[in-house]
Amino acid sequence: MAPAPFQGLGFSDQEVFETVRMVEMEHLDIRAVTIGISLRGCVDTSVAAVAEKVHARVTSAARRLVEVCTDIEAELGVPIVNKRVSVTPVSLLCDALGGADVTPIAAALDAAAVETGVDFLGGFSALIQKGITPGDRALLDAIPSALSTTERVCSSVNIGTSRAGINMDAVLDMGRVIRATAEATADRDSIGCAKLVTFANIPEDNPFMAGALHGVGEAETVINVGVSGPGVVRAAIEAQGPDADLGTMADAIKRVAFKITRVGELCGREAARRLGIEFGIVDLSLAPTPVIGDSVAEALCALGLEQVGGPGSTAALMLLTDAVKKGGAMASSYVGGLSGAFIPVSEDDGMVRAVESGALSLEKLEAMTAVCSVGLDMVVIPGDTPIETLAAIIADEAAIGVVNNKTTAVRIIPAIGRSAGERVDFGGLLGGAPVMPIRRVGAYGFIRRGGRIPGPIQAMKN
Amino acid sequence: MIRQVVTSRDVEDAPGGELQVGLEDVITPSAHEAASRRGVRIVRSDGSPAAPAPAVQAPPTPPAVAPPVTAPEAVRGTAVIVSVFGRNRPHVLAEIAGAIAHEGGNILDISQRIVRDYFSLLVxxxxxxxxxxxxxxxxxxxxxxxxxxYFVSVAHEAVFRAMHRV
Known part of the structure; x- marks a missing residue:
């Protein structure tokens, strides 16, 4: 076959080298290609039967994911850092099991993740923003043992939505579950809690861990992509020089976000095409890693902050998140997931330094989560924090999400046996962080009342 | 051999009612018209009469519609971009081109810039x-x-298209 007529270079040197520089020097990568898999066909009446079915389902649906992604990253020259699986919230499979221990389902999912070569599998989850079924209860009870006996399974629980309000009984339950998970993995600095996220307004197509699940309104299988590139954004900010005004900064961030997102969309569509399944969404989140230079905090400092956590941090983060969304929205036909900037503490070198120097407190971090995704993420607190205080932290964060119609989440790690100022290390993408001090002011009476905080007036839109 | 164009002026200047033209020469419609008007025979160099060229159909005009807004195109086609940059020295281009030839690649285009001691090369x-x-x-x-x-990076052309072309 004769080759197609060559149309000329089509790109300037500058454009080609901009792309190469982004990948080689500024850590541009596709953070996650996540295949969402429906497990709704796996319902059965015994735990063993469900476990067998979910294992078969995941291993067959995700069989070629890693291979296809590895091919695409070689061809496009852009690394795809994580290949992951999200599944239907497992609690939906638990109602017909008569309250039996559902930990074996997590073990089956873990085995499937190992066999398919994916690094994390999300969806050991329950949606209990308004009420709890026996299946949800069985799942909550199994979370500590599931997260302490598996390596790759991640769990998420939704305890509030803007429509339903906040289920405070579920909030207290999550305080207990977090505490129990921390104790079950106490020998490893309570790492189990790094795989457990408590959400308000959970997205059903999020490709990022630990909060990924395959929503009930989704197709049989779907490919979702999470892009990244805080290093690229920081370089774009720095290129504007110290005298550029903030409008110019926002514009520079928009432009670079557009380019990052186009690459994400290309990779996602290509993976979906090669796997023969539907392409879902691109998640526009800026996601840091512990690698030096791959930091959202550093991007914020490039805007002119001395350190993250001081006054001005919330405004700078708002500008950054909004500009990323605006640029990204133009570059993708379907935007979804969390789509904002992530500010996890242990996974971001700049955030860790801000905590160590005392610039960043838990309260300022909470304020910043009002203008970005996701919430209090990878925050290590003293291991003796009471269950009611854990629940109160969750309730505060959920309130920000519910009233602002946005997703918020808490991935907090009460490191058993550790106190404020000590440092814990989880390794890999989870990084390490100092234990942050927590205010010893109780909310016992408030939390123990239980019940539901009604949905806010803003939710009544019909 | 270079093809000549035979026009009505050549026909008018032809002595003795005959015009000799090359095998591959192009005889314009106006030349044919002038020849039949003036009774001039146009003969190819091999002696054959030069028939009027069959009318060439105009290529179909594509309908005037705006290009559809598309997502970045899929990774298809076989064009890749090899980008090289580093400190300039002799044999850089020869090394890269040699390696590409050794692999069986077909070079479609090259662009090179030198800035002081450094070069950038796109193939x-x-x-x-x-x-x-x-x-x-x-x-x-x-x-x-x-x-x-120097540093070599190879990527499919699709990634540059996605990033730099809407």
Whole structure:
């Protein structure tokens, strides 16, 4: 076959080298290609039967994911850092099991993740923003043992939505579950809690861990992509020089976000095409890693902050998140997931330094989560924090999400046996962080009342 | 042989009612018209009469519609971009071109810039005839990279299209 007529270079040197520089020097990568898999066909009446079915389902649906992604990253020259699986919230499979221990389902999912070569599998989850079924209860009870006996399974629980309000009984339950998970993995600095996220307004197509699940309104299988590139954004900010005004900064961030997102969309569509399944969404989140230079905090400092956590941090983060969304929205036909900037503490070198120097407190971090995704993420607190205080932290964060119609989440790690100022290390993408001090002011009476905080007036839109 | 164009002026200047033209020469419609008007015979150099060229159909005009708004195109086609940059020294281009030839790549275009001691080199390569798979081609070329010398990166053209073209 004769080759197609060559149309000329089509790109300037500058454009080609901009792309190469982004990948080689500024850590541009596709953070996650996540295949969402429906497990709704796996319902059965015994735990063993469900476990067998979910294992078969995941291993067959995700069989070629890693291979296809590895091919695409070689061809496009852009690394795809994580290949992951999200599944239907497992609690939906638990109602017909008569309250039996559902930990074996997590073990089956873990085995499937190992066999398919994916690094994390999300969806050991329950949606209990308004009420709890026996299946949800069985799942909550199994979370500590599931997260302490598996390596790759991640769990998420939704305890509030803007429509339903906040289920405070579920909030207290999550305080207990977090505490129990921390104790079950106490020998490893309570790492189990790094795989457990408590959400308000959970997205059903999020490709990022630990909060990924395959929503009930989704197709049989779907490919979702999470892009990244805080290093690229920081370089774009720095290129504007110290005298550029903030409008110019926002514009520079928009432009670079557009380019990052186009690459994400290309990779996602290509993976979906090669796997023969539907392409879902691109998640526009800026996601840091512990690698030096791959930091959202550093991007914020490039805007002119001395350190993250001081006054001005919330405004700078708002500008950054909004500009990323605006640029990204133009570059993708379907935007979804969390789509904002992530500010996890242990996974971001700049955030860790801000905590160590005392610039960043838990309260300022909470304020910043009002203008970005996701919430209090990878925050290590003293291991003796009471269950009611854990629940109160969750309730505060959920309130920000519910009233602002946005997703918020808490991935907090009460490191058993550790106190404020000590440092814990989880390794890999989870990084390490100092234990942050927590205010010893109780909310016992408030939390123990239980019940539901009604949905806010803003939710009544019909 | 260079093809000549035979026009009505050549016909009018032809002595003795006959015009000799080359085998491949192009005889314009106006030349044919003038020849029949003036009774001039146009003969090819091999003695055959030069018939009027069949009318060439105009290519169909594409309908005037705006290009559809599309997502970045899929990774298709075989064009890849080899980008090289580093400190300039003799034989850089020869090394890169030699390696591409060795792999069976077909160079479609080259662009090179020198800034003081440094160079940047872009080579567009058609990999349709490359014997090994893409990953081998890529890693073979990227193996030329040396710390302090130059750096080679190979990527499918689709990624640049996605990033820089709407």
């Amino acid at each position: 567009i390569v058609d990999t349709a005839e490359v014997a090994d798979d893409f990953r081998t081609f890529k890693s073979d070329l990227e193996a030329l990279s040396r710390e302090g010398d």
